[in-house]
Amino acid sequence: MKPLILPGEPPIEVALRISARARRLSLRVSQIDGTVRLTLPRQASLAEARSFLDARAEWVRRHVAASPAPVRVAPGTEIPVGGRMHRLVVAGGRSAALGDGVITLPRSGAQKTGPRVAALLKALARDRLTEACDRHAAALGRRYAALTLRDTRSRWGSCSPEGRLMFSWRLVMAPPEVLDYVAAHETAHLAEMNHSPAFWAHVARLMPDYAPHRRWLRQNGAGLHAWRFRDGD
Numbered sequence: 001m002k003p004l005i006l007p008g009e010p011p012i013e014v015a016l017r018i019s020a021r022a023r024r025l026s027l028r029v030s031q032i033d034g035t036v037r038l039t040l041p042r043q044a045s046l047a048e049a050r051s052f053l054d055a056r057a058e059w060v061r062r063h064v065a066a067s068p069a070p071v072r073v074a075p076g077t078e079i080p081v082g083g084r085m086h087r088l089v090v091a092g093g094r095s096a097a098l099g100d101g102v103i104t105l106p107r108s109g110a111q112k113t114g115p116r117v118a119a120l121l122k123a124l125a126r127d128r129l130t131e132a133c134d135r136h137a138a139a140l141g142r143r144y145a146a147l148t149l150r151d152t153r154s155r156w157g158s159c160s161p162e163g164r165l166m167f168s169w170r171l172v173m174a175p176p177e178v179l180d181y182v183a184a185h186e187t188a189h190l191a192e193m194n195h196s197p198a199f200w201a202h203v204a205r206l207m208p209d210y211a212p213h214r215r216w217l218r219q220n221g222a223g224l225h226a227w228r229f230r231d232g233d
Contacts, residue, residue, distance in 0.1 A: 004038065004050060006057055012064060014038050014053060025052045029060060030153075031222040034067030036060055068226035073114040075105060079227055081124070083175030088117065096120040114229035118169075122149055125172035125179075132183035133165060136206045142190040153225065156217065157182045159189035170224045174217065181213035 006012040014036045022041040025048065029036050040049055053060070071077060078085045081098060091104040096116040103120065105113055130147055137144055145163040157167045165186050171179045184206040192199035203210055 004053055006036075006053060006060060008057070008061070012036060012060060014060075016040060016049060018042055018044075025049065027053070027056055027060065029063035029067070031067060033070070033153075033225060034064045036064065068223045071227050073117050073227055073229050075110065075113060077227075079103070079117065080173045080224075081121070082172065083178070088113065098124065118229040121172050122169045125149055125167070125169040128172060128176070128179055129167050129183055132180050133187050136184050136187035137190060139206055140187065140191050140202065142187075144187065144190060156221065157186040159186045159193070161193060163190055173224050173227075174221070175213075178213045178216050181207055181210045182217070184210065185214075 001016040001018065003016060004014045006014055015038070017037055017039045018041075019039050020042055022039050024041065025044060026039045027036065028039070038049055038053060071079075073079065073088065075088050075090050078087050080086070081103070084101070086098070086101055086103045088103050088105055090107055090110075091102075092107050093104055094106060096106075096113075096119065097104045098120065103117060105116065109116075126147070126149060129149075133144060133147060143163065144159075144165050147165045147167070149167055149169040151170065152166075152168045155168070156171060157165065159165055167182065167186070171182055184203055188199055188202040188206060191202050207213075
């Protein structure tokens, strides 16, 4: 369906979604990028959708304003790695490299800065998550089948019934303890494919002080999606 436009400064585009399971109209503003979606039951009319949106215009604008502002990755930008800010500096070499408070970039191909930094972060994330998951799986006496990385927007990690672990590579931007918590959380699903008390007991055994790191992710995780590495992100 063609999106609705909430008038004002600036105008806000609102995506429409019809759901057979929806019983009422509902609005959602993404904490990650501020996109707005209005879900409608099949029987709802476009006029009803417009009236519903207009009545909640102030709520929509307040939540959109609270979303992290996007940051385009380029030389001079600062970006967190392991919870510590690193400045992107041009210093030669063939690829992006992690230094002490800096990420060095090749002198040529400035338009490739975003993808180069993303590649570096993915490599670091794979190394750090593999180490953490190997350690937690060994403590549980379990094995995982595979570990994959994605740039997911709705979840930081998952574990399939077959033992396949998936993580957002942006976790490497968070403090190390936060990355380790998500690794412990997903690895604990190798023993309990649910969020029962037994599951949380496994998490607590793997990481007794997990609570503040879980809280950090809830409060700050959306901000890790502010950095844009490619055109169109």
